[in-house]
Amino acid sequence: MATPTEQLDDSEGGPLERWTKRAIKDPQRVYRALFYVAMAFFVVTTLFPFYWLLVLAVTPRQNLLSGSFLPEIDLFGAGMTFPLPVPRKGFAPGSFITIFEQIPFHLFVLNSFVLAITTTIIVLFVASLSGYVFGRLDFPGRALLMLGILAVSYFPPAAFLIPLFEAFAGNEPIVIPFTQIPLFTAPRLLNTPGSMVIPFSGLFLPLAVFILTTFYAQIPDGLEDAARVEGTTRLGALFRVIMPLSAPGVATAAVLTFISVYNEYFFSSLMALSPSAENWSPLVGGILSYQTQYTTQFNLMAAASVVGVLPVVILVVVAQERIVSGLTSGALKE
Amino acid sequence: MARVQLKHVTKRYDDQGDVVTAVDDMNLDIAHGEFICFVGPSGCGKSTTMETIAGLTIPTEGEIYIGDREVTNLPPKDRGIAMVFQNIALFPHMDVYDNISFGLRLRDYPQDEIDRRVERAADIVQLEGMLNRMPEEMSGGQRQRVAIARAIVREPDVFLMDEPLANLDAKLKVHMRTELQRLHKELDTTIIYVTHDQEEAMTLSDRIAVLDSGQLQQIDPPLTCYNEPDNLFVAGFIGSPSMNFVEGTVTETAIETPNFSLEFNPSSVDDVSAGDEVTLGIRPEDIYPGELRDEVPDPSGQIAATTDILEPMGDEIFAYLLLGDGETSMSQELATNDQLLMSIDPDSDLEEDEEIEVVIDRRNVHLFDSATGEAIVHDLIPYETDSSASGSEVESDD
Numbered sequence: 001m002a003t004p005t006e007q008l009d010d011s012e013g014g015p016l017e018r019w020t021k022r023a024i025k026d027p028q029r030v031y032r033a034l035f036y037v038a039m040a041f042f043v044v045t046t047l048f049p050f051y052w053l054l055v056l057a058v059t060p061r062q063n064l065l066s067g068s069f070l071p072e073i074d075l076f077g078a079g080m081t082f083p084l085p086v087p088r089k090g091f092a093p094g095s096f097i098t099i100f101e102q103i104p105f106h107l108f109v110l111n112s113f114v115l116a117i118t119t120t121i122i123v124l125f126v127a128s129l130s131g132y133v134f135g136r137l138d139f140p141g142r143a144l145l146m147l148g149i150l151a152v153s154y155f156p157p158a159a160f161l162i163p164l165f166e167a168f169a170g171n172e173p174i175v176i177p178f179t180q181i182p183l184f185t186a187p188r189l190l191n192t193p194g195s196m197v198i199p200f201s202g203l204f205l206p207l208a209v210f211i212l213t214t215f216y217a218q219i220p221d222g223l224e225d226a227a228r229v230e231g232t233t234r235l236g237a238l239f240r241v242i243m244p245l246s247a248p249g250v251a252t253a254a255v256l257t258f259i260s261v262y263n264e265y266f267f268s269s270l271m272a273l274s275p276s277a278e279n280w281s282p283l284v285g286g287i288l289s290y291q292t293q294y295t296t297q298f299n300l301m302a303a304a305s306v307v308g309v310l311p312v313v314i315l316v317v318v319a320q321e322r323i324v325s326g327l328t329s330g331a332l333k334e
Numbered sequence: 335m336a337r338v339q340l341k342h343v344t345k346r347y348d349d350q351g352d353v354v355t356a357v358d359d360m361n362l363d364i365a366h367g368e369f370i371c372f373v374g375p376s377g378c379g380k381s382t383t384m385e386t387i388a389g390l391t392i393p394t395e396g397e398i399y400i401g402d403r404e405v406t407n408l409p410p411k412d413r414g415i416a417m418v419f420q421n422i423a424l425f426p427h428m429d430v431y432d433n434i435s436f437g438l439r440l441r442d443y444p445q446d447e448i449d450r451r452v453e454r455a456a457d458i459v460q461l462e463g464m465l466n467r468m469p470e471e472m473s474g475g476q477r478q479r480v481a482i483a484r485a486i487v488r489e490p491d492v493f494l495m496d497e498p499l500a501n502l503d504a505k506l507k508v509h510m511r512t513e514l515q516r517l518h519k520e521l522d523t524t525i526i527y528v529t530h531d532q533e534e535a536m537t538l539s540d541r542i543a544v545l546d547s548g549q550l551q552q553i554d555p556p557l558t559c560y561n562e563p564d565n566l567f568v569a570g571f572i573g574s575p576s577m578n579f580v581e582g583t584v585t586e587t588a589i590e591t592p593n594f595s596l597e598f599n600p601s602s603v604d605d606v607s608a609g610d611e612v613t614l615g616i617r618p619e620d621i622y623p624g625e626l627r628d629e630v631p632d633p634s635g636q637i638a639a640t641t642d643i644l645e646p647m648g649d650e651i652f653a654y655l656l657l658g659d660g661e662t663s664m665s666q667e668l669a670t671n672d673q674l675l676m677s678i679d680p681d682s683d684l685e686e687d688e689e690i691e692v693v694i695d696r697r698n699v700h701l702f703d704s705a706t707g708e709a710i711v712h713d714l715i716p717y718e719t720d721s722s723a724s725g726s727e728v729e730s731d732d
Contacts, residue, residue: 222423225390229494230437230484231411244427 050309056302060092064298095303099290105304107277108286113311115193115268115282116261119200123208123257124250126201131212132238136224146213153206160199161270168195168271191279195271200261208253215249216242255319259312283308336401336414336491336524338364338387343396345382345548356382357393358548364526369518370553371535372528374545374571380528381496383545387526388494389413400492411440413492416485420497422477424469430456430480431465437488455487458520459513475506482514486521493525499534511537532572536560544568561698566707569615569700575652577615578674581704584610589701589714592671593657594637596696602715606701612710615700618652618677623684624691636691639674644686650677653684655692 170188189195227237265284275285290300345357357379372380385391389410438448459479499507536556543553552564563569582591600606639655655674701710
């Protein structure tokens with residue numbers, strides 16, 4: 001008796017009415033529909049800037065500031081515009097080559113890469129040692145010390161800029177506070193990778209220490225004991241057993257540090273006294289140097305941004321699985 | 335030659351202001367090739383003692399020697415030891431081959447030597463053909479065998495095993511136990527084995543070291559610990575089910591307990607005189623139903639009792655007996671004076687709540703000083719007469 005009625009219901013009414021009836025019978029359909037709507041929203045808001053970057057990059061410079069990007073279509077006398085993937089202002093992919101011709105952009109990318117990798121290695125090494133100590137050893141003042149390290153990341157980085165700039169300029173000796181007694185004179189580090197890697201390492205260390213501490217603390221004591229009995233030192237056990245077993249955590253810390261440094265501009269733009277590749281100016285410095293006193297070449301800046309983003313996109317896609325499992329497992333395990 | 339010596343080893347922990355003594359002045363001398371079991375309840379210091387030998391814990395005081403070397407402050411890797419852990423502790427990110435060869439690779443052995451040794455070790459623990467598996471793909475018993483192979487592959491002077499069978503099921507435990515004994519025979523290495531399971535200790539070891547509260551209670555061959563326990567703790571710990579303890583007072587001719595008395599000649603033993611408070615220790619298998627009196631080597635008098643609960647085990651029945659009026663007068667930990675546990679033949683037609691009479695084999699009654707817990711004698715000698723006549727039944731002795 002029920003079956004014919006349902007069939008009747010399904011076939012009656014307009015499309016919306018029919019959909020509503022089916023949704024009432026099967027609420028999962030609503031959730032699924034909402035999921036797709038939400039997904040679509042996030043995909044559009046995330047990918048649209050990147051799409052717009054591509055559009056800008058391939059638009060000829062003289063057309064950038066005049067007219068509309070949206071093509072006009074004459075629909076039976078009613079003029080309408082649609083955002084279509086092909087801009088009607090012309091197609092000039094040459095900007096992807098021009099960016100390397102105007103300035104040595106590849107060197108800026110390389111600078112950022114070198115800075116990011118060096119910082120990541122330093123951070124991983126130091127954070128591993130401190131993660132081991134905080135996660136696996138018991139000593140008085142541990143919580144206080146951990147809080148102190150985390151406090152570093154609470155400061156705005158700008159607060160460190162002026163003192164660090166003074167120190168790295170290497171003009172004045174560093175003195176004992178409130179006295180004139182000199183301690184040492186720092187070497188002149190401005191325009192060298194040292195002036196960037198040192199503050200980056202310090203700034204990004206707390207997060208890495210925190211991540212690795214939670215991971216290293218979860219490795220059973222027995223495994224470390226076993227490694228030590230088998231013939232490693234404590235350090236050997238850390239690098240041969242504890243670190244490989246915490247691979248998701250190490251990958252998370254590494255990728256977060258790498259991306260942060262790769263995208264960094266504030267410190268590096270000031271530590272490199274001019275935005276040139278020889279002064280270790282990073283990627284963002286390179287992108288901004290397409291802006292001169294008289295012209296702003298938005299198409300080149302867009303093209304350079306696309307080129308600069310690609311390595312990180314590749315890195316994240318490759319490491320994604322590890323990062324996701326690292327971020328969640330650190331939070332969920334016990 | 336790997337003789338292991340502990341001299342006055344003490345380990346104290348500072349637990350938030352409280353000083354906890356985990357190991358208290360431990361002195362041990364373990365001969366080469368000996369199989370020693372450390373046995374004791376949880377928290378008795380047996381694992382800590384082993385960790386000091388392994389080097390995972392540095393003792394607060396005292397010295398440790400392995401062979402002729404003092405190793406007290408050496409790191410674990412330089413002590414010539416190998417260890418099997420309670421939680422097995424295989425490296426989960428390495429396959430069986432890498433796990434077993436880990437120690438050899440760290441010591442830069444040549445590749446063909448590593449292969450040869452790994453193969454031999456795998457052969458001993460019967461792991462052929464599994465060298466490429468990951469630990470997570472193996473059963474508990476197989477993992478345990480990998481852990482043992484990892485220990486023997488380095489041909490250490492001393493094996494340390496920290497409850498290696500604790501996480502295995504009962505059947506596998508018995509199987510691995512015999513494998514360990516076979517291994518000990520094959521390798522001729524000193525083995526120190528920690529367990530809380532006195533049955534494991536009895537079956538495996540050449541000597542048992544019984545520990546309690548960080549102190550060595552007795553170190554002797556298993557049967558000596560069983561038949562001649564040095565004190566109340568060892569007597570209660572070794573043997574399953576546990577020994578019966580009954581408190582009593584020595585008189586000129588007997589030991590009087592609230593519910594019965596045993597003939598005893600105090601002058602046969604040096605340290606006892608009339609009036610002393612003592613604790614009797616009687617194993618369940620040394621109590622017999624009254625009708626078997628003639629088969630008992632040196633029977634006591636008949637003792638009236640009521641069966642309480644029967645626990646048939648298959649090869650024997652444990653019968654809980656209530657003495658006297660059946661009401662527990664004193665509830666102390668070791669001396670539950672009104673209750674006795676008796677082990678009887680499974681064919682017996684004993685019923686619950688049945689009034690019976692039992693006799694005790696006096697040859698196997700242990701006598702302990704109630705105050706110190708030290709053993710006095712392990713064999714009650716009555717003052718020379720025929721025991722049948724004077725055996726007294728004392729139900730209400732006051």
